[in-house]
Amino acid sequence: MSIYYHSTRGGEKGVTAAEAILKGIADDGGLFVPMTFPKLDKSLDELKNMTYQETAYYIMSKFYTDFEEQELKECIEKAYDEKFDTEVIAPINNKVGVSFIELFHGPTIAFKDMALSILPHLMKTSAKKLNISKEIVVLTATSGDTGKAALEGFANVEGTKIIVFFPENGVSEIQKRQMVTQVGANTHVIGIDGNFDDAQRGVKEMLTDDNFIKKINENNYMFSSANSINIGRLVPQIVYYFYTYGQMLKSGEITAGDKINVVVPTGNFGNILAAYYGKKMGLPIDKLICASNQNNVLVDFFNTGVYDRNREFVLTISPSMDILISSNLERLIFEITGEDADKTRSFMESLKETGKYEITEDMKARLVDFYGGFATEEETAAAVKNVFEEAQYLLDTHTAVAYSVYKEYAQKTEDKTKTAVASTASPFKFTTSVMKAVDEKYSSFDDFQLLNEMEKLSGVSIPKGIKDIDKKPVLHKTICKKEEMKKAVEAFLNI
Ligand SMILES: *Cc1c(COP(=O)(O)O)cnc(C)c1O
Numbered sequence: 001m002s003i004y005y006h007s008t009r010g011g012e013k014g015v016t017a018a019e020a021i022l023k024g025i026a027d028d029g030g031l032f033v034p035m036t037f038p039k040l041d042k043s044l045d046e047l048k049n050m051t052y053q054e055t056a057y058y059i060m061s062k063f064y065t066d067f068e069e070q071e072l073k074e075c076i077e078k079a080y081d082e083k084f085d086t087e088v089i090a091p092i093n094n095k096v097g098v099s100f101i102e103l104f105h106g107p108t109i110a111f112k113d114m115a116l117s118i119l120p121h122l123m124k125t126s127a128k129k130l131n132i133s134k135e136i137v138v139l140t141a142t143s144g145d146t147g148k149a150a151l152e153g154f155a156n157v158e159g160t161k162i163i164v165f166f167p168e169n170g171v172s173e174i175q176k177r178q179m180v181t182q183v184g185a186n187t188h189v190i191g192i193d194g195n196f197d198d199a200q201r202g203v204k205e206m207l208t209d210d211n212f213i214k215k216i217n218e219n220n221y222m223f224s225s226a227n228s229i230n231i232g233r234l235v236p237q238i239v240y241y242f243y244t245y246g247q248m249l250k251s252g253e254i255t256a257g258d259k260i261n262v263v264v265p266t267g268n269f270g271n272i273l274a275a276y277y278g279k280k281m282g283l284p285i286d287k288l289i290c291a292s293n294q295n296n297v298l299v300d301f302f303n304t305g306v307y308d309r310n311r312e313f314v315l316t317i318s319p320s321m322d323i324l325i326s327s328n329l330e331r332l333i334f335e336i337t338g339e340d341a342d343k344t345r346s347f348m349e350s351l352k353e354t355g356k357y358e359i360t361e362d363m364k365a366r367l368v369d370f371y372g373g374f375a376t377e378e379e380t381a382a383a384v385k386n387v388f389e390e391a392q393y394l395l396d397t398h399t400a401v402a403y404s405v406y407k408e409y410a411q412k413t414e415d416k417t418k419t420a421v422a423s424t425a426s427p428f429k430f431t432t433s434v435m436k437a438v439d440e441k442y443s444s445f446d447d448f449q450l451l452n453e454m455e456k457l458s459g460v461s462i463p464k465g466i467k468d469i470d471k472k473p474v475l476h477k478t479i480c481k482k483e484e485m486k487k488a489v490e491a492f493l494n495i
Helices: 017-023 052-063 069-079 112-116 119-129 145-154 173-180 196-207 210-218 231-250 270-281 297-304 329-336 341-354 361-365 377-391 397-413 427-438 440-444 447-458 482-493
Strands: 005-007 032-034 092-095 098-102 135-141 160-167 187-192 221-225 260-265 285-292 306-308 356-358 370-374 419-423
Touching: 005 017, 017 119, 017 221, 017 231, 032 231, 032 329, 052 069, 052 231, 069 119, 092 231, 098 231, 098 397, 112 119, 112 145, 112 231, 119 135, 119 145, 119 160, 119 231, 135 145, 135 196, 135 482, 145 160, 145 173, 145 187, 160 173, 160 196, 160 482, 173 187, 173 427, 173 447, 187 196, 187 482, 196 221, 196 482, 210 221, 231 260, 231 270, 231 419, 260 270, 260 397, 270 285, 270 329, 285 297, 285 397, 297 306, 297 370, 329 341, 341 356, 370 397, 377 397, 377 427, 397 419, 397 427, 427 440, 427 447
Parallel strands: 098 419, 135 160, 135 221, 160 187, 260 285, 260 419, 285 370
Antiparallel strands: 005 032, 092 098, 306 356
């Protein structure tokens, strides 16, 4: 069965996967979603003997039906290879009563690698399929982890350029260092004097600015986006939920048909939406537990049906989740309106104009599978410390938010369902916050010294992606005002 995509705002229909992947965002500002959902057509038991790559082919071939088998297999092979420090790509680690899905074994040690290691290949293949000869310019806003993963994925990929905007004061030292030391002549990294939402808004505006797009096209460029709104990122993220289920079957944690809960530390709502799409396809997921940090817009949304971004933006120790506008939520809104593009558009317009919207009771009733909770800074740090003391296993701060929310959920509901927690970053990416949570004595060390201390404490070697990162030369020094992002792009492209 062929799958086509349409915009959540009604402007486009019947779009192929290749077109949707290349465009990133629809012309009307909406997000592409599949017009029909493929269904699981293997028995659940078959999942347990599939490798990560096989699972990836199984899932992606169902969504990217315009790709030839060989094309897709090549993309998968190039993406999930020795860049990952383990053959299994996403190991499942059973500790402290839950199954941690370790999604941080890629080159940039955060879960963004799961999708961004394949996106450049999907884009290149899409351009070839559509006979497009323009150079692809990928614009990306990052709260820290997407940027590096996108840079790493696109660096030196022929026919592409990548420009990353990050909040100059809103990422960890190691995240920043990872980005500004990026090599590759087609890469460009810019700090902005705003937060992640400002960066994301600026990028979205450029991607939907007709005059600017015209100018870009006349110069033989075309824009695309590597943000999690791209369907080329969302689908690869569905894969690991199927893979996890297979691995939980294999280890005897569950038997085929058992439901599991998933807990996802959430920012832009991409990762948890992928789990929800997995559930729609027939994966036995019970509750989708959406974990936020102190920027808890989503928790209020799930509890009250009101999405309200008018609040203080808090910088936390889980910076990749410091977001007040979760872009991918638009796809869920579209879903719970019964795929009503007009309604979806008016909610999104209201969000843009007033910073808020309220969904109807009917829509709210369709959110029963979701549970929203948040962890304070203290609770996050306590989760890191407790898990380490109990199991000598170091969580990063984002995963700690998820674990803390899960503990509260389990206590409140007495739900005993087996639970998988998306482990979204290596603790080595957030050394200061993690080590301080374990022991105050580490407060006086800097991020880079702490890499060695963490290696000693955890018995895990420093991942090669960040080894000696403090000795690498800084190659990107551009900083711009949030109003000047467009100018910065023009300067880099020399147009
Ligand atoms: C991006 C990120 C998240 C949030 O994921 P979303 O898909 O944006 O909800 C959580 N943790 C880490 C470490 C991340 O990099």
